[in-house]
Amino acid sequence: MTTVPLEPVAAPDTRWRVLRGRNASDRLYRGALTALALMLPLLLVAFLGELGTSAWPAIRHFGVRFLVTSVWDPVAEVYGAAPMIFGTLASSFLAVLIAVPLALGVAIYLTEFSPKWVRQPIAFLVELLAAIPSVVYGLWGIFVLIPFLRTYVVPPLRALFGWTPFLSGVFYGSSLLAGSVILAIMILPYIAAVSREVLLAVPASQREAALGMGATRWEAVWTAVVPYGRAGLIGAVILGMGRALGETMAVTMLIGNRHDISLSVLQPAYTMAAAIANEFSEATTNLYLSALFEVGLILFVVTVAVNALARLLIWRVARGTAVGSRAL
Amino acid sequence: MNARRLRRRLVNGTMTALVGALSFVAVLALVLILGHLVAKGASSLDWNFFTKNPVPTGETGGGVAHAIVGSGIIVGLAALIGLPIGIGTGLYLAEYGSGRLGWVVRFVADVLNGTPSIVVGIFVWTWLVRPMGHFSAFAGSVALAILMVPMIARTTEELVRLVPHSLREAALALGYPRWRTSLRIVARTALAGILTGCLVAVARIAGETAPLLFTALGNVNFNTHIGEPMEALSLQIFQYATGPFDEWHRLAWASALVLMGLVLVLAILARWVLRSRHGAAR
Structure with a gap:
């Protein structure tokens, strides 16, 4: 029988270093992962740098006039981006206006009202909307949506609101309205998916408290659940807005691509992304190219700002989770 | 009352x-x-559609074989570039991402997730196409890879975080170094989830058009050389849908159906992988 040593056995040195993660292979692993992770921030800096340098001639040449004037004349080398900035904002705003009630309806129905067995299938189907490529939306828009709008939507709209400036002029098809409707369908799944995750993150105790006080299901949703997740829901809407601002192909195919500001939603308009898509390969002079880069830079900065705002709002409710990066 | x-x-x-x-x-x-x-x-959708290249306008019977092959090459190369970077970034965020750098990377990933793809397109144009002097499928793949990385990074992170801490502790207690624990135990356990994230990301970029407009450009001929312009299904649909010919419109619808079918298969595959491995996960 051996005696138990009284003094503690010193652990082998290597073992301790393994546990603290200080040996060579661990440092190598951590270094490699850090290097990969650093690529994203560097990419963001590179984006700003490249776009900024390429846009600089136009920024210096036109200054603020670029943002507020409406003449876009490659022959005279005069560029004013006001119509596309207006068109981008107007189409995104209309799209959000159409999409938000639908998306919130889907999110509320799926989290609060639907029977359990339809939840997964409906969520999957709505999220499939996000999987449809932009260009397919564009194709569908040209051959299905525009004829539909022309026959069934525009005439009654005209009959009701034809006296306002928003519905004046002849409807040829490609228009702000067509672009906005397709955008609305495209951003709907994003807003719905993120709103759903936000509502799911609302603690059950909130609902239970409201129901326990005798609220109906709807009252519980409207007075307890939605206010609790308000910041996140606003974030979801802003996120959808960000998508709409930068959406390119479908809008390019449907909005009519005209450098003009018109209050009428039936008239063609232009967006920043569409202008780049249409004109980038035709930009023969340096100033023309630079003007398009400035459009790209504005678009980039605006979407980054909008997304950052949305993320901060969503993080306040659903802390740190990758909400919406997985809308499928 | x-x-x-x-x-x-x-x-x-x-x-x-x-x-x-x-x-x-x-x-x-x-x-x-x-x-x-x-x-x-x-x-x-017939045999010709999948095996023939386009015929001159006016004739009928052409196909889009060049675009199907082109899409496959461009997307495959993009996945080859984007997956390692995205998964690595995700592992970093899950394993070491609690500090300030982790916060920055996470935030940048979320912000880049919403960057307009057309902006990525012109960025890659200044970065690769302008210096090289010509459009190429490779530049298109790089643009798509840039779109993939933030998506994959965030899904990977989220799914690696789901791995129970006890597994990691068990491996460390057995004397595994951290890197082996991370790769052999943690990443392995989350593999189905990571794979799902990758499939979803590939499905998303497979239909992208805007980043390819000024990088891969499109090509009426059959081309498998990644240093030269290459056709993709999405570019083909854009060109055919906005063109004036009925024959083009017909091909555009068929191409869109094929593209949508590919995306759907990837999306459903992603669901299936997750369900078969994770059981009732979410």
Whole structure:
């Protein structure tokens, strides 16, 4: 029988270093992962740098006039981006206006009202909307949506609101309205998916408290659940807005691509992304190219700002989770 | 009192019906789009469509073989570039991402997730196409890879975080170094989830058009050289849909159906992988 040593056995040195993660292979692993992770921030800096340098001639040449004037004349080398900035904002705003009630309806129905067995299938189907490529939306828009709008939507709209400036002029098809409707369908799944995750993150105790006080299901949703997740829901809407601002192909195919500001939603308009898509390969002079880069830079900065705002709002409710990066 | 209760019940019933109806409308949109794709595209899917290259306008019977192969090459190369970076970034965020750098990377990833793809396109144009002096499929792949990385990074992170801490502790207690624990135990356990994230990301970029406009450019001929312009299905649809010929429109619908089919298969595969490995995960 051996005696138990009284003094503690010193652990082998290597073992301790393994546990603290200080040996060579661990440092190598951590270094490699850090290097990969650093690529994203560097990419963001590179984006700003490249776009900024390429846009600089136009920024210096036109200054603020670029943002507020409406003449876009490659022959005279005069560029004013006001119509596309207006068109981008107007189409995104209309799209959000159409999409938000639908998306919130889907999110509320799926989290609060639907029977359990339809939840997964409906969520999957709505999220499939996000999987449809932009260009397919564009194709569908040209051959299905525009004829539909022309026959069934525009005439009654005209009959009701034809006296306002928003519905004046002849409807040829490609228009702000067509672009906005397709955008609305495209951003709907994003807003719905993120709103759903936000509502799911609302603690059950909130609902239970409201129901326990005798609220109906709807009252519980409207007075307890939605206010609790308000910041996140606003974030979801802003996120959808960000998508709409930068959406390119479908809008390019449907909005009519005209450098003009018109209050009428039936008239063609232009967006920043569409202008780049249409004109980038035709930009023969340096100033023309630079003007398009400035459009790209504005678009980039605006979407980054909008997304950052949305993320901060969503993080306040659903802390740190990758909400919406997985809308499928 | 009774009238008030009735009103509350009524509001409750109406709103329940309303949100249900709104969900129905959203699903209807999807059904309509898919329905039109099948109705207008299915009749054009024949042997020629998949095996022939385009014929000059005016003739009939051409196919889009060059675009199908092109899409495969461009997307495959993009996945080859984007997957390692994205998964590595995700592992970093999950394993070491609690500090300030982790916060920055996470935030940048989320912000880049919403960057317009057309901006990525012109960025890659200044970065690769302008210096090289010509458009190339490789530049297109790089643009798509840039779109993939933030998506994959965030899903990977989220799924690696789901791995129970006890597994990691068990491996470390057995004397595994951290890197082996991370790769052999943690990443392995989350593999199904990571794979799902990758499939979803590939499905998303497979249909992207805007980043390819000024990088891969498109090509009427069959080309498998990644240093030269290459056609992709999405570019093909854009060109055909906005063109004036009925024959082009017919091919556009058929191409869209094929593209949508590919995306759907990837999306359903992603679901299936997750379910078969994770059981009731989410």
